[in-house]
Amino acid sequence: MKLVNRLADPAQRASLEARSLRALARAGALGLENPHKFAQILNAMRSYGPYGAAPRIAALRHGGQTAIADEFGQITFDEFEEQINRLTSAWMQKGLGPGATIGILCRNHRAPLIASFAASRLGANAVWLNTAFSTRQVTEVAEREGVDFLVYDIEFTDAVAGISPARGKLACATEDAGDDELRKLIAGGDPRLTPAPAKPGRIVLLTSGTTGTPKGAPRPEPKSLTIPGALLDRMPMKAREATVIGPPLFHGTGLVIALLAISLGSTLVLRRKFEAGQFLDDLATHKATGACVVPIMLQRVLALGEEDVRRRDLSALRVVFCAGSQLPAEVATKAQALLGPVIYNLYGSTEVSVATLATPEDVRVAPQSVGRPALGAKIRIFDEAGKELPQGQTGRIFVGTTSPFEGYTGGGKKDVIDGLMSTGDVGHFDANGRLFIDGRDDEMIVSGGENVFPREVEELLVTHEAIADAAAIGVDDEDFGKRLRAFVVLKPGQDVSEEAVQAFVKDNLARYKSPREVLFLDDLPRNPTGKILKRELAELEVPSST
Numbered sequence: 001m002k003l004v005n006r007l008a009d010p011a012q013r014a015s016l017e018a019r020s021l022r023a024l025a026r027a028g029a030l031g032l033e034n035p036h037k038f039a040q041i042l043n044a045m046r047s048y049g050p051y052g053a054a055p056r057i058a059a060l061r062h063g064g065q066t067a068i069a070d071e072f073g074q075i076t077f078d079e080f081e082e083q084i085n086r087l088t089s090a091w092m093q094k095g096l097g098p099g100a101t102i103g104i105l106c107r108n109h110r111a112p113l114i115a116s117f118a119a120s121r122l123g124a125n126a127v128w129l130n131t132a133f134s135t136r137q138v139t140e141v142a143e144r145e146g147v148d149f150l151v152y153d154i155e156f157t158d159a160v161a162g163i164s165p166a167r168g169k170l171a172c173a174t175e176d177a178g179d180d181e182l183r184k185l186i187a188g189g190d191p192r193l194t195p196a197p198a199k200p201g202r203i204v205l206l207t208s209g210t211t212g213t214p215k216g217a218p219r220p221e222p223k224s225l226t227i228p229g230a231l232l233d234r235m236p237m238k239a240r241e242a243t244v245i246g247p248p249l250f251h252g253t254g255l256v257i258a259l260l261a262i263s264l265g266s267t268l269v270l271r272r273k274f275e276a277g278q279f280l281d282d283l284a285t286h287k288a289t290g291a292c293v294v295p296i297m298l299q300r301v302l303a304l305g306e307e308d309v310r311r312r313d314l315s316a317l318r319v320v321f322c323a324g325s326q327l328p329a330e331v332a333t334k335a336q337a338l339l340g341p342v343i344y345n346l347y348g349s350t351e352v353s354v355a356t357l358a359t360p361e362d363v364r365v366a367p368q369s370v371g372r373p374a375l376g377a378k379i380r381i382f383d384e385a386g387k388e389l390p391q392g393q394t395g396r397i398f399v400g401t402t403s404p405f406e407g408y409t410g411g412g413k414k415d416v417i418d419g420l421m422s423t424g425d426v427g428h429f430d431a432n433g434r435l436f437i438d439g440r441d442d443e444m445i446v447s448g449g450e451n452v453f454p455r456e457v458e459e460l461l462v463t464h465e466a467i468a469d470a471a472a473i474g475v476d477d478e479d480f481g482k483r484l485r486a487f488v489v490l491k492p493g494q495d496v497s498e499e500a501v502q503a504f505v506k507d508n509l510a511r512y513k514s515p516r517e518v519l520f521l522d523d524l525p526r527n528p529t530g531k532i533l534k535r536e537l538a539e540l541e542v543p544s545s546t
Contacts, residue, residue: 020229028239062265086189123197
């Protein structure tokens with residue numbers, strides 16, 4: 001079945017675009033310009049599309065404003081735009097152009113953004129590779145995606161040793177700028193705007209890969225303003241401020257907020273690795289009004305303790321955008337109590353884009369929800385037979401957006417019903433239209449004839465005063481078919497027994513939801529975006545005493 005584009009209906013498209021325009025104008029992403037500048041902005045949009053044109057427009061509107069502050073210093077929007085132009089022309093001289101594929105294996109700093117924008121202006125695809133990949137994974141994905149040129153941080157030299165792209169590869173992020181091969185290539189390029197490609201290049205993000213080899217999920221050049229409109233419709237981000245990015249840019253969570261900040265002419269604060277204390281220092285130093293995190297980063301901030309957090313001046317902070325994995329209700333509630341009414345929790349995926357966005361008010365009254373459908377998103381709950389379920393009943397979540405998923409680069413698609421695509425999750429709506437995620441549809445277990453969702457148990461476990469982190473999975477059981485196994489990380493200095501954990505669950509949930517086994521770990525295995533790697537938990541050996 002074919003996915004339905006939410007912009008296909010003219011009347012609906014007009015309504016969504018009008019509301020998006022209002023949200024962008026309110027935030028300062030759009031404004032009154034003199035005729036000459038307005039013509040330049042329109043020409044940039046026509047030539048390079050919304051993505052490739054974003055830094056050009058930011059330079060026209062906010063040229064002297066600091067665009068990026070990273071560990072290599074600061075650059076203005078004018079300088080950022082010039083470096084993109086230079087790299088685009090240098091790559092053209094190397095024979096790269098429309099249809100080429102440029103791989104990016106970098107941590108968070110200016111170079112991957114420059115490379116991605118330059119690729120778009122060439123009409124080339126930009127594939128963002130995961131910095132946690134093994135050498136084998138980097139090689140496999142680069143070959144599958146047909147990488148013609150590779151940009152990589154110098155620290156990943158060994159990981160890319162077996163890759164020989166047809167047009168070459170260059171290292172960046174060296175401590176000595178004089179040894180940075182990418183900087184040298186940029187310096188030798190022409191600073192003038194390059195001719196527009198027939199069609200802007202695509203961004204290819206990879207799925208999280210928590211259950212297997214990550215797949216490429218290309219995103220077409222957006223033909224609508226509804227994605228930024230959906231975010232700015234609810235989040236009070238404004239132009240010419242500062243936003244600190246915690247998650248890696250190769251993940252949609254970090255990249256979408258980075259693009260939003262650039263479109264607003266705001267300073268983008270980047271660090272190659274996340275460290276909770278440094279993150280807070282950056283928020284205070286730059287008087288940042290916005291922050292982007294994944295849930296585990298909020299947990300790391302809370303672990304510093306209230307006194308440590310409050311000694312920084314975070315009074316400018318208005319938005320903490322959180323996405324990428326499950327945000328436990330307990331973490332959301334504690335973070336908002338400490339940081340103020342600033343938590344915005346997004347539910348979506350690489351495939352479906354933006355589905356819902358919970359506001360601070362949603363977090364206050366329904367912290368376990370992921371909020372209401374975002375602008376341009378349609379969400380329905382279906383049973384296994386494809387029949388829509390009424391409010392309150394749990395079923396499979398299907399989403400339709402203004403940016404339909406094109407299918408994985410290696411082939412394959414997600415399930416589609418009535419033009420809406422499966423998220424792989426199960427959930428329900430409450431009477432106020434808020435969506436609740438009850439678990440993954442492939443994680444639900446049937447134990448002794450009863451349905452059990454591990455997520456419900458995980459949400460409860462982290463409310464225990466001694467528990468810092470928790471996960472649960474289903475394992476085979478001779479008597480019950482499946483049983484629940486919990487993995488618990490204790491807070492420093494805390495001690496609790498397996499029996500006490502089981503009793504805690506029994507006291508708060510149905511008895512059949514109590515884990516038959518509890519394993520205590522120092523840390524839970526997670527990918528770089530904070531998702532728990534449950535396949536690794538399933539492979540852990542269980543002590544015979546349990």
